[in-house]
Amino acid sequence: MTGLAGKRALVTGSTSGIGLGIARQLAADGCSVMLHGFGDPTAVERLRDALERERGVTMRYDGSDLTRPEAVAALVDATVAALGGIDILVNNAGVQHTAPIDEFPPERWDAIIALNLSAVFHATRRALPHMKRRHWGRIVNTASVHGVVASPNKAAYVAAKHGVVGLTKVVALETAGSGITCNAICPGWTRTELIEPQIAARAAALGVGLEEGARALLAEKQPSGQFVTVEQLGRLAAFLCSEDAAQITGAALLVDGGWTAQ
Numbered sequence: 001m002t003g004l005a006g007k008r009a010l011v012t013g014s015t016s017g018i019g020l021g022i023a024r025q026l027a028a029d030g031c032s033v034m035l036h037g038f039g040d041p042t043a044v045e046r047l048r049d050a051l052e053r054e055r056g057v058t059m060r061y062d063g064s065d066l067t068r069p070e071a072v073a074a075l076v077d078a079t080v081a082a083l084g085g086i087d088i089l090v091n092n093a094g095v096q097h098t099a100p101i102d103e104f105p106p107e108r109w110d111a112i113i114a115l116n117l118s119a120v121f122h123a124t125r126r127a128l129p130h131m132k133r134r135h136w137g138r139i140v141n142t143a144s145v146h147g148v149v150a151s152p153n154k155a156a157y158v159a160a161k162h163g164v165v166g167l168t169k170v171v172a173l174e175t176a177g178s179g180i181t182c183n184a185i186c187p188g189w190t191r192t193e194l195i196e197p198q199i200a201a202r203a204a205a206l207g208v209g210l211e212e213g214a215r216a217l218l219a220e221k222q223p224s225g226q227f228v229t230v231e232q233l234g235r236l237a238a239f240l241c242s243e244d245a246a247q248i249t250g251a252a253l254l255v256d257g258g259w260t261a262q
């Protein structure tokens with residue numbers, strides 16, 4: 001349906017959550033995929049093998065720590081070697097840390113900027129020459145509503161995600177008309193491992209259970225009162241990779257249940 005059969009994709013941070021939702025959808029659309037991220041080796045191998053057999057596509061896995069620039073370049077190179085090239089790059093790996101700025105540990109700042117922002121630069125610069133040679137490419141960056149608006153206690157995350165939205169626009173302008181597009185997806189609350197600590201903290205502060213804590217988190221920011229799902233984000237990413245989206249570039253697409261409409 002999306003015309004993606006045979007494309008070669010790297011999805012960073014795809015061992016869980018949003019990245020896994022995107023990797024599953026790209027595999028369903030016929031892409032070969034390099035899965036990437038941390039995880040229990042046995043569980044990751046089971047996942048890789050199941051996707052490969054169910055979808056009839058090549059699935060490979062790499063567990064590099066992307067806070068190191070040389071590891072990011074090596075991951076792109078490993079994808080090219082394993083899949084025969086790279087047509088689609090999804091920069092998705094990310095972490096969170098919440099604290100007021102005067103209590104924010106500088107090493108957490110450095111780690112979040114390294115993974116959530118700098119790794120996007122390092123992967124993009126390494127992958128682009130391959131895409132330029134084929135006059136076709138798709139770069140999808142998982143930013144966040146926090147690439148567009150701020151919340152307290154998220155200094156590094158908000159700074160990094162605003163940076164990702166800006167970087168997305170630069171890449172879009174530099175590649176415009178070349179067959180390559182670059183867009184950012186900006187989700188609101190999506191129930192993954194990344195936000196479970198925030199749900200737990202809210203539940204503890206209110207003296208309620210996790211589900212009520214989750215509802216309180218949604219009520220504060222996300223007018224729909226519902227979580228975004230990883231399947232919805234997977235299908236949006238696949239659409240951005242399709243020919244129908246060839247003229248969508250440099251966009252920051254909000255998927256936030258009305259969060260930023262307020």
Ligand code: NAD
Nearest residue numbers: 013015016017018037038065066093094144189190192194
């Ligand atoms: P997640 O914790 O399920 O996934 C994070 C992925 O990144 C995992 O595969 C993990 O192994 C990988 N990762 C973590 N540290 C890494 C490192 N140092 N090197 C390499 N890989 C590493 O969380 P998620 O919610 O699916 O997050 C995915 C992306 O979505 C992130 O960029 C996050 O900022 C963004 N996002 C999440 C939400 C949300 O509400 N969950 C909202 C907006 C944006």
